[in-house]
Amino acid sequence: MKHNNFGYLLGEGFRAVFKHGFMSFAAICITVACLVIINSFSLICYNLNLTVDDVQKEMRIVVCIDENYTEAESKSVGSDINLLDNVENARFISREEALENFIGDSDASLFDGLNAQSMRDQFEITLVDNAKVEETKAELEKVVGVADVYADIEVGNALATIRTVLYIASIAIAAVLLVVSLIIISNTIRLAMMDRREEIAIMKMVGATNSFIRFPFFVEGFILGVFGAVLSFFIEWGLYEVIRKAILNTGLEVMKIVPFTEMLIPMAVICAVAGLFIGIFGSLMSIRRFLKV
Amino acid sequence: MKHNNFGYLLGEGFRAVFKHGFMSFAAICITVACLVIINSFSLICYNLNLTVDDVQKEMRIVVCIDENYTEAESKSVGSDINLLDNVENARFISREEALENFIGDSDASLFDGLNAQSMRDQFEITLVDNAKVEETKAELEKVVGVADVYADIEVGNALATIRTVLYIASIAIAAVLLVVSLIIISNTIRLAMMDRREEIAIMKMVGATNSFIRFPFFVEGFILGVFGAVLSFFIEWGLYEVIRKAILNTGLEVMKIVPFTEMLIPMAVICAVAGLFIGIFGSLMSIRRFLKV
Amino acid sequence: MIDLINVTKTYETGTHALNGIDMHIDDGEFVFLVGQSGSGKSTIIKLLTAELKPTSGSILVNGYKLESIRRSSVPYMRRTLGVIFQDFRLIENKTVYENVAFAMRVIGASNKEIKKRVPYVLELVGLENKGRRLPNELSGGEQQRVAIARALINNPTMIIADEPTGNLDPARSFEIMLLLEKINALGTTVMVVTHEKGLVDRFTKRVVAIDEGRVISDGMDGYYNYEA
């Protein structure tokens, strides 16, 4: 392609976007819709991930020591516990502390009859790898002096399951919607090429090279993809912040929600990559099919 | 349109679907993708709704009576409570029963020091309208003899919030994807019409009426919409049952999931209506735009 | 029957293509319309087919007043005409047979009627062996004959042909003119736009000459008496 042509062909591509106004508009809308949905799922996944991490980080195993052990004896059990592979830290909780924890914020008068001797010495254990909680629980139960092991793994597990389901669902939806965007861009270009079928035939007859013919269509698809990406980025930003504030206002701290600005760069990268991918492959798909004929 | 033409025009419409094979395929795929996503959200909403209802049905307010009241005095407070509008039922819980509840499944030896006198008389209250729980709680606190009111509204509220958010998100996504489907069908028809631009011009010149020209395009759009709807219905069915069984297998009874067969008719209706809507309006959109020119 | 009374046509570009045309063609007549390139011949034909509306004047075609015709009546008016276009206007992805049959379907003919009439007309124009071909598998002259067959298929009251022999060799051209003359003899009005002096001179017909959107001669002497 000669230098003289570049500007002209670029211009042709741009003009085509406007000439096929309705179609271009539709393609951009669909691309934006798909990208916004994809991004929304990524963001939900990201935030849920943070929440799950948080919950799991706070996961504790409580070990109750035989009630007949003295405090000193109990502490020596603690060193046995510390020897286990997956135990990161074992914090000793004396009977007094345990009672305080138990009563907590409740009305102390309610528990008048309780005293520290009703409780047992405990260890609060944090793990190296939270996923191995079941095995560690079993090992702890085997340690001499350990009476009971309480691991509240249900919430963490449930969240982790939700996260996995959401991951898979997000990837499936993202894949489907990416293909939808690809198809719509590709169809727009296809339409543009069909619209200029005769023009292409004539171009060929007067000696146009294939790259000369292709370039404007490529530019058209590229513009559609990029435009869709940029728009979806800003729409996502707005949408996300509106929803984030709405959720914060309800006061429900169900889950962590980071501000969009913290994810500006990764989101921009995702949009850019998706836009370029959709634009370039969308147009290539049609251009190839068409020029082969 | 004369009788002679009907079969011919119907055939032309059918043939067009195959002639624009790639485009038709793309249109059906996109329609199916959109409808499946829409349906999935409806199903999730439906099931979540059931879960929320369940949780809310089980919602209880616990009222603790002043600890100096005798059991008889407490019971008279109960009649005052029953007078409140939103109270459906107030069940008396004696101190003994309250203690049993408190100890629950725990190791009874732990609470050796506790006796029934540590507890207070209680009422477990179910409400007429769970949504008004905050107001009712305030009213209960004003009743003479009531010491404390415990309403565990957080889980119910959280679920209700999630439900509302999901509703709104589903409606938004469904609306967007319906428009996407409409556009894609409309574009397919548009492409078909552009493809036959000259043919249409020639038809007009040899005396074809507008309805004669339109009919095959209408048939084409209709077929695409209906086909997309039928496919999406069965795909949804399969997908739903696979996921349902997967969730049931995990043993996690996080939420209620009804079998698809229970919703066969409403789902079929939704698919049919969406398919017809998309097919008919999608083609009408293009046909109008095109024949005006 | 055609009646043009003081018809003018100015295109949106400002070109005054027709500047007051008066022309009357009776049922059963055979008329050559001649004139230089750009003189307005095709414009007249586009007015007669209601592809264009006149800027002023009145046009009567087979009982329809074209300057005020309702949109919904246009298809029925067109069915009284068989038009042969300067650029053939065949449907590229339909076979020759279908291209011709198509015009019958448009007016709601039955498959039985179609199966009877199409082969007859294809034979009339000498394309009996090319029914299954697509237009771009035909030579220019063959395409022109398909266009003629399509114009004849519905037995129109009137045939209007814009350069029907522009792409034919002299022998073929003469044949086509003989065909049109034969059709005319059976009662169909025929109007032929042509540049071919040789052809016009060989038939003793009415010749209307146009220049710069005006009728400059109209006679029965049958000669291409207009020279640029």
Place this chain on the structure above:
Amino acid sequence: MIDLINVTKTYETGTHALNGIDMHIDDGEFVFLVGQSGSGKSTIIKLLTAELKPTSGSILVNGYKLESIRRSSVPYMRRTLGVIFQDFRLIENKTVYENVAFAMRVIGASNKEIKKRVPYVLELVGLENKGRRLPNELSGGEQQRVAIARALINNPTMIIADEPTGNLDPARSFEIMLLLEKINALGTTVMVVTHEKGLVDRFTKRVVAIDEGRVISDGMDGYYNYEA
């Protein structure tokens, strides 16, 4: 320079369009190619432009061997030819000016060159005032002249014209032929396919007559000596 050696062409439909054509055209010649409708003239032209590949035989056009040309060389071969098509092939949504300028852009001409040459060529074919028109705002003859202008614009080594005067009145046709003769005099090879006996007879040029895919006469006597 064109060299056809024992060229045959059988279409997929089974039609033997060319049955062993031998023809040599030297640089600077002016040749009329005549023959009945369907005799294979357009097929020859499609072979010369590499739109079609020959079934057998060899074709040499301006140094390119067309029976074995690489796809990527075809555009460059075509730039040595200026082709005028039987059906004009103008781009409908580009103005006359752009239609002509377009052929220059394709070969990478600068805007400056385009601005200089296009008006010159439009004047040559008598369309200096219609540069801003769209093709369908022109009469058939005017469109044909746009096609001629486009063929001339890149100063090709050779001009190939398929019925360049099919839609022109005799006076205009004669003018166009004079124009082609003038271009030929300046050194460009010219090959014209035509049916118009009158025109051929008025110029004393080489005439190649084709029938049923064979050369049946080839002489310098300058007469349309083939009669169907």
